[in-house]
Amino acid sequence: MSKRASLWLALLSLFMGVVCCFGQDAAVNRPHRRGRLLRTEVRKTERKDGFECQMLPAPGSFPLLQFTRKTLLTHHEVQVFEVVKEVARENKGEGITIRGTVDYEVIPGEVMEGEWTTREELVDNGPFAEADFEIFGQRWRTDQDGQIVDTAQALLRPFDDLRTMSTELTITHASMGTQKMTISRNLLRRVESVSADRTASVDLLEMLGLDFLQHRLPGREGLTLEVSAPATASAGDVVKITVTASNGGNQQVSSLLGRSFSKEAWGNGRMFYLGGLKPGEKRSFTRLLTVPEDIKAGACFITVGFWDLLGTLPVGQAGKIRIDLK
Amino acid sequence: MKKCKAIVGMQRRIPRLWLLSCMALLLAPAWRTWAQAPAAAAAQTEKDVFFPALEEYEKRGKVLQIREKMLFEITAREERVKKLDAIAVSFQAIRRLTDGDQQLTQYLQLRRRVLEAIDEISDANSRQVELAAMVDTAMTAGGLLPQVSTYLQDVRRQLLDLGVQQQTAERRLQASHQAIKAAIQNIPPPAVFVSKTGIEMRLVGAGREMFYVSSRPIPGASFQALQAVQAQAAKNTASTGESAPTGDVSMAEAVNFTRWLSEQEGVGYRLPEVAEVTVLQRGGVLPENAVWTLTPWRPDDDLEFGRMCERFGVTLYHVWDPKRVLGGEIFWGELPEARYPGLGFLVVTSARTGWLERWNRINAQL
Numbered sequence: 001m002s003k004r005a006s007l008w009l010a011l012l013s014l015f016m017g018v019v020c021c022f023g024q025d026a027a028v029n030r031p032h033r034r035g036r037l038l039r040t041e042v043r044k045t046e047r048k049d050g051f052e053c054q055m056l057p058a059p060g061s062f063p064l065l066q067f068t069r070k071t072l073l074t075h076h077e078v079q080v081f082e083v084v085k086e087v088a089r090e091n092k093g094e095g096i097t098i099r100g101t102v103d104y105e106v107i108p109g110e111v112m113e114g115e116w117t118t119r120e121e122l123v124d125n126g127p128f129a130e131a132d133f134e135i136f137g138q139r140w141r142t143d144q145d146g147q148i149v150d151t152a153q154a155l156l157r158p159f160d161d162l163r164t165m166s167t168e169l170t171i172t173h174a175s176m177g178t179q180k181m182t183i184s185r186n187l188l189r190r191v192e193s194v195s196a197d198r199t200a201s202v203d204l205l206e207m208l209g210l211d212f213l214q215h216r217l218p219g220r221e222g223l224t225l226e227v228s229a230p231a232t233a234s235a236g237d238v239v240k241i242t243v244t245a246s247n248g249g250n251q252q253v254s255s256l257l258g259r260s261f262s263k264e265a266w267g268n269g270r271m272f273y274l275g276g277l278k279p280g281e282k283r284s285f286t287r288l289l290t291v292p293e294d295i296k297a298g299a300c301f302i303t304v305g306f307w308d309l310l311g312t313l314p315v316g317q318a319g320k321i322r323i324d325l326k
Numbered sequence: 327m328k329k330c331k332a333i334v335g336m337q338r339r340i341p342r343l344w345l346l347s348c349m350a351l352l353l354a355p356a357w358r359t360w361a362q363a364p365a366a367a368a369a370q371t372e373k374d375v376f377f378p379a380l381e382e383y384e385k386r387g388k389v390l391q392i393r394e395k396m397l398f399e400i401t402a403r404e405e406r407v408k409k410l411d412a413i414a415v416s417f418q419a420i421r422r423l424t425d426g427d428q429q430l431t432q433y434l435q436l437r438r439r440v441l442e443a444i445d446e447i448s449d450a451n452s453r454q455v456e457l458a459a460m461v462d463t464a465m466t467a468g469g470l471l472p473q474v475s476t477y478l479q480d481v482r483r484q485l486l487d488l489g490v491q492q493q494t495a496e497r498r499l500q501a502s503h504q505a506i507k508a509a510i511q512n513i514p515p516p517a518v519f520v521s522k523t524g525i526e527m528r529l530v531g532a533g534r535e536m537f538y539v540s541s542r543p544i545p546g547a548s549f550q551a552l553q554a555v556q557a558q559a560a561k562n563t564a565s566t567g568e569s570a571p572t573g574d575v576s577m578a579e580a581v582n583f584t585r586w587l588s589e590q591e592g593v594g595y596r597l598p599e600v601a602e603v604t605v606l607q608r609g610g611v612l613p614e615n616a617v618w619t620l621t622p623w624r625p626d627d628d629l630e631f632g633r634m635c636e637r638f639g640v641t642l643y644h645v646w647d648p649k650r651v652l653g654g655e656i657f658w659g660e661l662p663e664a665r666y667p668g669l670g671f672l673v674v675t676s677a678r679t680g681w682l683e684r685w686n687r688i689n690a691q692l
Binding site: 161162163258259261262263269298299301302303305306307312313314315320322 | 630634635636637638639640642658659660661663664665666
């Protein structure tokens with residue numbers, strides 16, 4: 001091809017390219033954009049069955065746990081939007097239309113999807129009745145109301161050491177996983193201000209209906225203490241020791257506590273919580289002690305000592321127990 | 327006389343005896359005056375009378391008295407010297423004795439001799455003072471023969487020598503007294519003694535660690551004697567608890583017993599501490615039972631337990647069970663109100679108690 005011809009060809013290509021560009025620009029539509037949210041569609045739902053354990057208020061000596069069936073639904077959702085396109089605004093004789101102003105026009109029948117999100121939903125499926133859980137390495141079974149009464153007072157044992165302020169409870173179901181629950185024990189509670197942050201844990205003593213608020217001007221005059229226990233027991237028996245405090249005075253008793261002392265490990269170191277007693281009020285607290293299977297027959301001596309906000313309480317003979325083991 | 331006539335004139339109305347009495351009464355003062363007049367005259371006359379022979383006789387008598395007393399003092403001194411030597415010999419002999427009772431007996435007797443000797447010296451001093459005064463009086467009276475005067479001077483010198491010797495002897499005796507007292511203090515306490523309430527106490531330990539411990543756990547008879555006394559005092563016929571012969575006693579009862587025992591004996595008795603039972607254990611003095619001690623118990627590896635005991639006002643006490651009658655450990659802690667058939671108690675008292683018991687016994691014998 002001659003030079004002249006090549007030159008003409010190049011110029012022609014250039015011209016054609018320019019024409020095509022302007023021509024496309026004129027021929028292509030304005031961009032489509034996302035319009036209003038039309039709906040959210042659940043595209044997929046994942047289901048995971050589980051449980052929830054709570055400690056319920058239960059005045060007395062035995063903590064109460066409530067187990068509830070829960071289902072965790074994880075919804076995978078996507079947002080659906082209408083599609084709009086840009087159109088140049090036409091001057092319909094209603095004033096001045098600035099050049100380049102666009103309007104948005106819905107494209108019927110077209111939709112556009114947005115990003116995917118997940119949403120969790122916890123569904124309460126009612127009490128978790130007749131189910132087995134593992135707590136403290138032992139099997140606990142719920143009743144028909146999905147409750148467990150801690151008749152063995154296992155939840156009280158960690159707090160028999162006064163240095164323990166809180167403990168984490170791990171509750172495991174064979175197939176539904178594990179829940180952790182923090183239980184605290186506050187013996188010297190103060191009046192909390194409104195702005196004070198509440199911890200996420202549950203207070204054992206509050207759940208047992210005990211008042212361990214530090215009262216101003218407490219007293220102990222007129223306070224009588226009794227300790228009752230069986231006179232005899234056998235190896236393997238569960239011995240019930242009940243402490244009863246009666247406030248016969250006219251002053252508030254505050255933060256009353258008892259503790260068992262014994263040479264025998266099974267009878268030593270059990271806390272008795274009585275808390276605050278108003279004048280005229282009476283309260284009892286019971287601990288269950290299990291006599292070991294391999295214990296020798298003979299007498300076993302236990303003493304319960306007492307303490308309140310004013311210090312050690314002289315008890316005399318009232319706190320002394322003798323159990324003859326057979 | 328006028329009065330007599332008046333009285334005679336009245337004789338028709340007054341009996342004769344009555345009349346004579348009145349006359350006597352009236353005449354008595356006159357008669358007295360008349361009787362004293364010659365005696366006064368005689369006394370006045372005696373002062374002017376001088377009997378040389380009589381005076382000489384009196385002087386010689388006094389010198390003879392002085393001579394007798396001096397001879398007595400010389401004899402007494404010789405006796406005293408023998409006694410002092412005997413005391414020294416006895417003291418050395420007693421130190422070689424091994425039996426404490428014998429030692430104490432003989433020391434006490436020796437001490438009495440020493441005190442008697444000191445009293446004798448004191449009496450001798452008094453006598454010699456009087457004798458010296460007599461000598462001075464005799465010498466100042468004058469009119470003595472030269473040989474008499476020389477003798478009296480010699481007596482004076484001898485009295486001075488006696489005084490010095492007696493001072494020396496008294497110092498020696500005081501020193502002996504102190505040595506006897508120290509020796510008595512150093513007599514070791516008896517190995518065994520029986521208290522007034524019949525408890526046999528045995529000496530254990532050495533040096534400052536010595537103390538007495540009951541040879542065995544307190545027998546039931548003694549303990550029940552206390553219970554009977556207390557029951558009578560409280561007018562309560564029920565006993566405080568059944569007691570096995572040497573066990574089944576709570577610590578509170580044991581402490582109560584030691585308190586009563588101390589009152590009966592007049593010296594302190596108490597339960598042993600762990601340090602003391604450790605001495606018993608080292609010495610092989612092992613009771614058949616477990617016994618209480620006064621030492622509070624805490625586990626070695628649990629400080630929190632001790633804090634709890636303080637907070638709640640409860641104390642456990644060490645029980646010493648060398649023969650493991652009640653459990654696997656030799657030392658373990660128990661509540662003071664606990665009682666088991668094999669758990670009893672010993673009583674201890676200081677080494678001084680045995681020493682005092684022997685002292686009182688031997689003093690009473692002497």
